[in-house]
Amino acid sequence: MKIDPDQKADLSAQIAKAIRDAIIEGRMIVDERLPSEAELAEQFEVSRSTVREALKRLAAQSLIRTQRGAFGGAFVNRLSFEEAYGQQITTATLLLSMNAVSFDVACEARYALERACAPLSSERRTPDQLATMRAEIHRQSQPGLTDESFCASDVTFHRALVDGAGNPVLSFQLAGAVEAMQPLMNMITFTARSREAIVALHTRIADALEAQDAKAADTALLELERYTLELGRGVMKARKSAS
Amino acid sequence: MKIDPDQKADLSAQIAKAIRDAIIEGRMIVDERLPSEAELAEQFEVSRSTVREALKRLAAQSLIRTQRGAFGGAFVNRLSFEEAYGQQITTATLLLSMNAVSFDVACEARYALERACAPLSSERRTPDQLATMRAEIHRQSQPGLTDESFCASDVTFHRALVDGAGNPVLSFQLAGAVEAMQPLMNMITFTARSREAIVALHTRIADALEAQDAKAADTALLELERYTLELGRGVMKARKSAS
DNA sequence: AGACTTTTAATTGTCTGACATTTTGCGCGC
DNA sequence: GCGCGCAAAATGTCAGACAATTAAAAGTCT
Numbered sequence: 001m002k003i004d005p006d007q008k009a010d011l012s013a014q015i016a017k018a019i020r021d022a023i024i025e026g027r028m029i030v031d032e033r034l035p036s037e038a039e040l041a042e043q044f045e046v047s048r049s050t051v052r053e054a055l056k057r058l059a060a061q062s063l064i065r066t067q068r069g070a071f072g073g074a075f076v077n078r079l080s081f082e083e084a085y086g087q088q089i090t091t092a093t094l095l096l097s098m099n100a101v102s103f104d105v106a107c108e109a110r111y112a113l114e115r116a117c118a119p120l121s122s123e124r125r126t127p128d129q130l131a132t133m134r135a136e137i138h139r140q141s142q143p144g145l146t147d148e149s150f151c152a153s154d155v156t157f158h159r160a161l162v163d164g165a166g167n168p169v170l171s172f173q174l175a176g177a178v179e180a181m182q183p184l185m186n187m188i189t190f191t192a193r194s195r196e197a198i199v200a201l202h203t204r205i206a207d208a209l210e211a212q213d214a215k216a217a218d219t220a221l222l223e224l225e226r227y228t229l230e231l232g233r234g235v236m237k238a239r240k241s242a243s
Numbered sequence: 244m245k246i247d248p249d250q251k252a253d254l255s256a257q258i259a260k261a262i263r264d265a266i267i268e269g270r271m272i273v274d275e276r277l278p279s280e281a282e283l284a285e286q287f288e289v290s291r292s293t294v295r296e297a298l299k300r301l302a303a304q305s306l307i308r309t310q311r312g313a314f315g316g317a318f319v320n321r322l323s324f325e326e327a328y329g330q331q332i333t334t335a336t337l338l339l340s341m342n343a344v345s346f347d348v349a350c351e352a353r354y355a356l357e358r359a360c361a362p363l364s365s366e367r368r369t370p371d372q373l374a375t376m377r378a379e380i381h382r383q384s385q386p387g388l389t390d391e392s393f394c395a396s397d398v399t400f401h402r403a404l405v406d407g408a409g410n411p412v413l414s415f416q417l418a419g420a421v422e423a424m425q426p427l428m429n430m431i432t433f434t435a436r437s438r439e440a441i442v443a444l445h446t447r448i449a450d451a452l453e454a455q456d457a458k459a460a461d462t463a464l465l466e467l468e469r470y471t472l473e474l475g476r477g478v479m480k481a482r483k484s485a486s
Numbered sequence: 487a488g489a490c491t492t493t494t495a496a497t498t499g500t501c502t503g504a505c506a507t508t509t510t511g512c513g514c515g516c
Numbered sequence: 517g518c519g520c521g522c523a524a525a526a527t528g529t530c531a532g533a534c535a536a537t538t539a540a541a542a543g544t545c546t
Contacts, residue, residue, distance in 0.1 A: 070511075
């Protein structure tokens with residue numbers, strides 16, 4: 001494991017890259033212990049602080065974890081689906097908030113992906129996941145709910161739909177798409193009437209999944225997309241004319 | 244911006260979290276300059292090294308960038324689609340390689356997502372993207388190609404398909420799914436006969452997109468999924484019986 | 487006055503050495 | 517055999533120094 005001395009990048013970035021590559025290429029396996037900071041410093045011929053900065057970079061990407069104490073040190077971390085979800089959501093949220101992505105584009109992406117899950121989900125959804133959907137539909141019907149709670153419940157509902165596909169890779173990919181939409185959705189004020197319409201569509205989706213009717217689920221999702229888009233456009237237009 | 248003194252996490256992790264939250268919640272805007280390391284050290288009442296470790300964590304997530312020199316410092320970074328792609332791919336690749344995700348599951352996820360793009364792509368694909376697909380198909384027909392080059396070309400082809408949907412959010416989400424499959428695909432030896440079959444299917448897909456025939460594109464993708472799965476299973480079985 | 491050069495100040499990057507804290511293993515006394 | 521404390525190893529934190537880089541300010545020449 002070597003670093004290029006005539007690179008212009010920071011030493012800590014180069015060292016992080018060298019170790020990261022070793023992990024990605026499988027030269028270091030999960031739970032393997034890295035050399036101690038002092039040993040790494042000697043190997044790379046830099047100070048301990050520089051090594052530490054490199055290790056913090058890797059820790060930020062969940063590539064390693066550290067333990068203090070004797071026989072502690074830095075270990076190659078098994079990236080769990082949980083951690084991957086989290087990173088995915090953070091990245092997607094920031095991407096959307098920082099790049100002026102329009103409601104239309106985000107909405108289209110989200111529903112295109114969700115509809116990809118629908119056939120699998122209608123085949124494999126567990127009773128548990130159906131129960132979650134029903135529970136969230138019930139929560140969404142409560143009159144006193146704030147818009148934020150309504151949106152949070154919406155996210156839970158849709159994640160149950162996605163998880164219903166029984167494919168963890170798919171769930172991972174979609175976690176970002178669904179959750180990253182929440183800040184955009186939170187900007188919408190849901191009137192009693194629009195909530196009613198959404199709950200009705202959610203019910204149709206849940207019914208379709210329960211009946212394992214992929215086509216009906218797809219149709220209902222398509223209508224939900226259309227309706228969400230309409231609501232979003234209404235809000236954007238109102239905001240524009242107000243300013 | 245405060246940190247909780249009776250947390251058990253590292254100070255540098257706490258400080259990174261405090262700054263990260265400020266960015267995510269919009270309290271710091273893009274291109275805004277953070278206080279200098281010395282000032283941050285004073286604010287949080289820690290040493291400069293600790294602040295630096297925190298900043299490296301944020302830099303690893305592309306949340307900030309740093310410039311040296313007078314009037315340099317750390318600036319809130321606009322997360323570009325490019326950077327987001329990169330992170331997405333790294334995460335997805337690691338997730339697959341570290342969690343013994345089966346070829347079947349990964350394949351299913353990938354094609355489910357790609358098929359979600361097909362209708363949009365058949366509507367919006369540009370001549371440029373069609374040309375890329377045709378060029379890659381041509382490359383894939385070359386007899387001397389290594390398996391790695393064949394797979395790389397395959398990735399380029401499929402990314403053109405995904406980009407054809409003209410939705411950057413969708414492209415971002417799918418970058419991981421498509422690229423992360425490459426290491427798994429690289430393990431497959433493509434015989435001349437299987438390459439021929441894949442090229443034929445790719446041609447059908449490109450034809451369908453050119454003709455803006457969403458249904459035909461979907462069918463061809465479905466067949467490609469079935470065929471890829473078959474190839475993968477063959478390899479896995481051969482490997483199993485060999486060991 | 488304007489263009490070029492030098493100085494200077496601010497800031498990050500790196501190094502050194504020290505001490506605090508945490509955790510494990512081992513030996514000792516009981 | 518069982519607890520107890522101690523030593524060792526490692527990460528976490530701190531303080532201070534110097535190097536490298538960069539942009540603004542000051543100076544200088546034509």
